[in-house]
Amino acid sequence: MPKDTFFNLPKDKASRIEEAAIDEFMVYSFEAASVNRIVAKAGIAKGSFYQYFSDKKDLFKHILNQIVEQKMACLSPVMANPMSVDIYTLLKEIYMSGLRFAQSNPRLQKIGNLLIADRNSPIYQEFVQENMSRSDQFFQMLIAKGIERGDIRPDIDVPMISWMISRMNVLLADYYQEHVKLVLDEKYLTAVDQLISFICDGISNKRSDDTCQNESSP
Amino acid sequence: MPKDTFFNLPKDKASRIEEAAIDEFMVYSFEAASVNRIVAKAGIAKGSFYQYFSDKKDLFKHILNQIVEQKMACLSPVMANPMSVDIYTLLKEIYMSGLRFAQSNPRLQKIGNLLIADRNSPIYQEFVQENMSRSDQFFQMLIAKGIERGDIRPDIDVPMISWMISRMNVLLADYYQEHVKLVLDEKYLTAVDQLISFICDGISNKRSDDTCQNESSP
DNA sequence: AAGTCATATGACTGATAAGTCACATTGATT
DNA sequence: AATCAATGTGACTTATCAGTCATATGACTT
Numbered sequence A, B: 001m002p003k004d005t006f007f008n009l010p011k012d013k014a015s016r017i018e019e020a021a022i023d024e025f026m027v028y029s030f031e032a033a034s035v036n037r038i039v040a041k042a043g044i045a046k047g048s049f050y051q052y053f054s055d056k057k058d059l060f061k062h063i064l065n066q067i068v069e070q071k072m073a074c075l076s077p078v079m080a081n082p083m084s085v086d087i088y089t090l091l092k093e094i095y096m097s098g099l100r101f102a103q104s105n106p107r108l109q110k111i112g113n114l115l116i117a118d119r120n121s122p123i124y125q126e127f128v129q130e131n132m133s134r135s136d137q138f139f140q141m142l143i144a145k146g147i148e149r150g151d152i153r154p155d156i157d158v159p160m161i162s163w164m165i166s167r168m169n170v171l172l173a174d175y176y177q178e179h180v181k182l183v184l185d186e187k188y189l190t191a192v193d194q195l196i197s198f199i200c201d202g203i204s205n206k207r208s209d210d211t212c213q214n215e216s217s218p
Numbered sequence C: 001a002a003g004t005c006a007t008a009t010g011a012c013t014g015a016t017a018a019g020t021c022a023c024a025t026t027g028a029t030t
Numbered sequence D: 001a002a003t004c005a006a007t008g009t010g011a012c013t014t015a016t017c018a019g020t021c022a023t024a025t026g027a028c029t030t
Helices: A004-008 A011-027 A035-042 A046-052 A056-079 A087-104 A106-117 A122-149 A158-179 A185-201 B004-008 B011-027 B035-042 B046-052 B056-079 B087-104 B106-117 B122-149 B158-179 B185-201
Strands: none
Touching: A004 A011, A004 A046, A011 A035, A011 A056, A011 A106, A035 A046, A035 A056, A056 A087, A056 A106, A056 A122, A087 A106, A087 A122, A087 A158, A087 A185, A106 A122, A106 A158, A122 A158, A158 A185, A158 B158, A158 B185, A185 B158, B004 B011, B004 B046, B011 B035, B011 B056, B011 B106, B035 B046, B035 B056, B056 B087, B056 B106, B056 B122, B087 B106, B087 B122, B087 B158, B087 B185, B106 B122, B106 B158, B122 B158, B158 B185
C-alpha cells in the first residue's frame, strides 16, 4: 500500500506518477523496471518517491490493484449469476470480458501480459499464482457442475482439464497479441467461438461414430 | 558460437564450464544470470571466460544448442515417417518425446522452462519464437493433412487451433511441473491420453446428438 | 515575524553487473 | 637455455541500480 503522503498528493501529481509507472511497467518487467526512469518521467525527485511508496514493489502492487479493479468491473456483470446459463455460454462470456478489459485498458492489459510472461519474477508467484489458483477452483467447480448436469463427459480428468481451459484464456490473448496485434472486435469474437467449439467438441470429425482411435492404454 | 579456444580446452575443463553454466541458467534467467558466478563456480578467471566466449549470450546459445540437439534426439525417431500413423497417434508420440527429453535431461529441461517462462527477454524472441513458429507450421501441415484425410473437422480455424495444440504441449509440462513436481512416468502417460482425448473430442457429453449449444453468432 | 512540520530534494552509499587489458604463465620449438 | 605465441589472470573501468539521508522549502499556525 502506498503511504498516506501519496494519497495526500494533488491529483495531477499523483496521476503523473501513476502514468509514468504504467509507461514503465508496460515496457519493462517488474525486475527490469527502473525507479530512476519513473521518477525522471514523472518529474519528481527520487527521495520523494520513497515518501510515497515504501519501495518499487509497493508501486507495482498499486498498479496491479488497478488492473484487478478494472478486470473485475468487466467480469462482475457476467458473474452476477453464473449458474443461470449453460457452461458454454458462461465460458464465452468470461472470455469476452477479457476482451472488454483489453479494449478499454490497453496499457493495463500490456502490463498484465508482461507479468504473465515473466513467470520467474517473485511477483508472479506472489500475485498471479494465487489469482490463477482461484480461477482454477472456479473452473473446477464449473466443470464438476457440468458433469453433474450431464453437459460434460464424466470421464475427464477434472483438475487437469480445468487447468487447461483456464490457461487457454491466456493463450487466446497471446495468440491475438502475436498474430493480430491490434485486438479487433469481430475477429476476436469469432476466435472465441472457434475456441469454445474446440473445447466443446474437439477437432475430430464426427461422421457417424468413428471417433478418434485414442482411449489407448486401458 | 564459442571461440576456437573453447573447443581446444581439455575436456574436463570445458565440461566444468558447461556444468557451471547449466547450474546458473537452471536457476536464473538469461538476464539475471551472472558471468561472475559462472566463472567462480567453474574455477576460471573472468578474463579466460571472454577468451572462450564473445559474451554471455554466446555461452547461453551454446547451452541452448545442446537442448535442441537432445530434443531432436528424442523427437527424430518419431518424425522419421510422420505420415505413417494417424494424427492422434503422432500427437501422442510427440508429447511423449517431450517426456523422454525431460527425463533424460532434467537440467536442460529446467533451462528450457525458464526460457519459455521469460518471454520478455530478447533471447526469447530471437530463439524460442522462431523455433515455435516452425513447430506451428508443422502442426498446421499436420492438421491440414488430417482435414484432407477426413480425420479432422474441416470447419476449424487451422492456424489458431494449430497454435493452441502446439502450445498445449508446453502447458502440459507446466501443469506437471506445478502439480506433480516430479514428472512421473505412468501418470504423465495417462495425462497425455487425457489431453489427446480432450483435443480429439472436447469436453461435451455426446449422448445422442445434443452437442453443446455453441455455433452461436453465425 | 517566528516557529513548526509535512513534504521535496538529489548527492550519496553500497552493491553488482558486463566486459577489458596489462601483465603472468605455460609449454612447445628452436 | 632462449624464444615466443597462445593462453590464463584478476584488478579495473564504466554503468546502473535500489534505497537513504542531511538539508531545503514552503504552507500553515501562533
